[in-house]
Amino acid sequence: MPIQVLMPALSPTMEKGNLSKWLKKEGEAIKSGDVIAEIETDKATMEVEATDEGTLGKILIPEGSQDVAVNTPIATILADGESAADLGKPSAPAKQEKAAGSAPAAEAKAEAPASSREEKKSPSAPKAVAEPDPEVPEGTEMVTMTIREALRDAMAEEMRRDPDVFIMGEEVAEYQGAYKVSQGLLQEFGAKRVIDTPITEHGFAGIGVGAAMAGLKPIVEFMTFNFAMQAMDQIINSAAKTLYMSGGQMGCSIVFRGPNGAAARVAAQHSQDYSAWYSQVPGLKVVAPFSAADYKGLLKAAIRDPNPVIFLENEMLYGHSGEVPKLDDYVIPLGKARIVRTGGHVTIVSWSNGMSYALKAADELAKEGIEAEVIDLRTLRPMDTDTIVASVKKTGRAVTVEEGWQQNGVGAEIAARIMEHAFDYLDAPVARVSGKDVPMPYAANLEKLALPSVAEVVEAAKAVCYR
């Protein structure tokens, strides 16, 4: 029975890739371990190894094909004694081929190949009908780029502008970034300013803070914020508090950035949202954007900010594209929320990947005649309370959406501020949609249950509208 070769997933978040090259021809013999094809994602080019023996029967996806979805059959392998004539027969259970490539370090730590259910877990980012950001002049040309590229461009622009800006972290230089966010930076800026560190978060976070105290402007990349737990002491005790403890003499301009929150199928130690943790600390600024334009403009602002900034990215969003204004210097001030969708019935407040659920839910609600106003907080500290309160005064109802845990979460803080500043305007208690009060499970079904869902947001919005 012929065996189907499927498009492999190279990372927990990969949804599709390009089949750049076939290295075996139809009719050629294949041994297990042979490299049969090369596939390419926006992060890397990887080799596909055969895991079965036989003959390459038929190539189903020709080389040069773009955007081949994970799990698509790309070829068939004939076992001994089978011939092309057998191809019509029902095939054996599909086998996903093993991707071998140049990603060992990241695999070991963060990117162990997983099956590709993640697209079901996280609603794909809907094309938000955004109100134009006030910072962008009318008629500005927009460029579509991925969030990964927006981040890279932001860093490159700031590094061109200021020789004191440099980036350090694990795999940021020669490997081009574990998630390919720093792609090309080494080539442009050299090893002096794009620095691979050993796997030693506590140490290099401290070195970054020390360099910042001496006046440099480091960008410290954590492969994920889960690993920044090792560096928590330097971030809180050294970076956040020194300005105060020195009576204003000595602070540090530093950005700690990297993916935060739930990835896909990587379980509890690699899937945690630190929004609430960092945003509790005076002395830190905390940014957690959603759109590509905001990723770019806010990272530029974060790098220029004279204070320590925690810049929480989301791995699930890296590959998502959005329009970014083509401006020489697109900088979005920290601390300003953005009304992404206007509506008069209920206010939904979220940030980062939580916006995926919020916007999808707003679409659903609109079908039922409920117009939601969706606020992307963008910066968690300082929090733009004014924008939230103004909206709630209009709608009288609010729902918060976050991937993190509910107890002492950012949603709890938002709800308290609404109570303090708009109590008399509320027509219903504020509802919170959040990650469940459990460590992130591995099993696909449980993981889905642990995260917030569009349905939960819709339900919460209807509840506060008494519908």
Next chain:
Amino acid sequence: MAAPKKSVAKESGQEKADGSHEPLEFTREQELTALRDMLLIRRFEEKAGQLYGMGAIGGFCHLYIGQEAIVVGMQMALKKGDQVITGYRDHGHMLACGMEAKGVMAELTGRHGGYSKGKGGSMHMFSKEKNFFGGHGIVGAQVSLGTGLAFANRYRGNDFVSLAYFGDGASNQGQVYESFNMAELWKLPVIYVIENNRYAMGTSVTRSSAQTDFSKRGISFNIPGEQVDGMDVRAVKAAGDKAVQWCREGKGPFILEMQTYRYRGHSMSDPAKYRTREEVDKVRHDQDPIEQVRNRLLAAKMSEQELKAIDAEVREIVNAAADFAQHDPEPDASELYTDIYR
């Protein structure tokens, strides 16, 4: 109590392995500078202890008495622009860096005229002007931070050196070794000055450390290290000169284990029951860093009168500082919300 195992300056300071000579003897001027600077720290700390007892200083207060030769000797090996960072036993380091006794004492009493406007206290003081980067309360944190200062020097391509002081206790923290690794990997100009005063709070080095020769703690990273008689300011200066030169020449980090002793408890609230009175008295009698200099000066025909004059001058500075620190106003309530962001 074991005496310091060996003194690099005594054994190899005069005659180094390569046969070259390092001056061990101080000039009269150097002796006087060392004496005055060490006395200032000693009298300052005695006064701080007094003020603590009177309730004028709150919280934790870690005195440097007994260890004065280290910061004074090391400072003599530095040049303007070099950076210093240390842990919480930091009063001596600040005075050695040239920070004013008034500002340090007023910080201890939590007054507006303190170096941190009263917001940092004993363990958290800084002076950008004097290149003193704190004053850090978390054991070992200053080691990574000091390595970062050296990183900045290397990034900028200057020839400044950073001094990261820490104790035998901090030497067991993980981030120390993370820093050692990167410092040698990137050839950062940092001198790790380990002040081995034999007790991490109440735990003696033999009870806390598998390797009690701290100069060897960099071996697996190829960082050279030396044990130094930290009670002899001349030995400290000679070792400092050597380490500074190593760093300025771009050869990477250097470790100096300073063998020393603190006469007082870990902090003011420490009754120091983990060691005997005899042990303390013996060090005071046999090795006191200030007495060593005084005795040499007396032997060199300096009069008691002249020495007393130096002591009087130092006492005047310290008394003025204590007076200022007790009468300067507390920070204005509005300072509560300043200096969080800039």
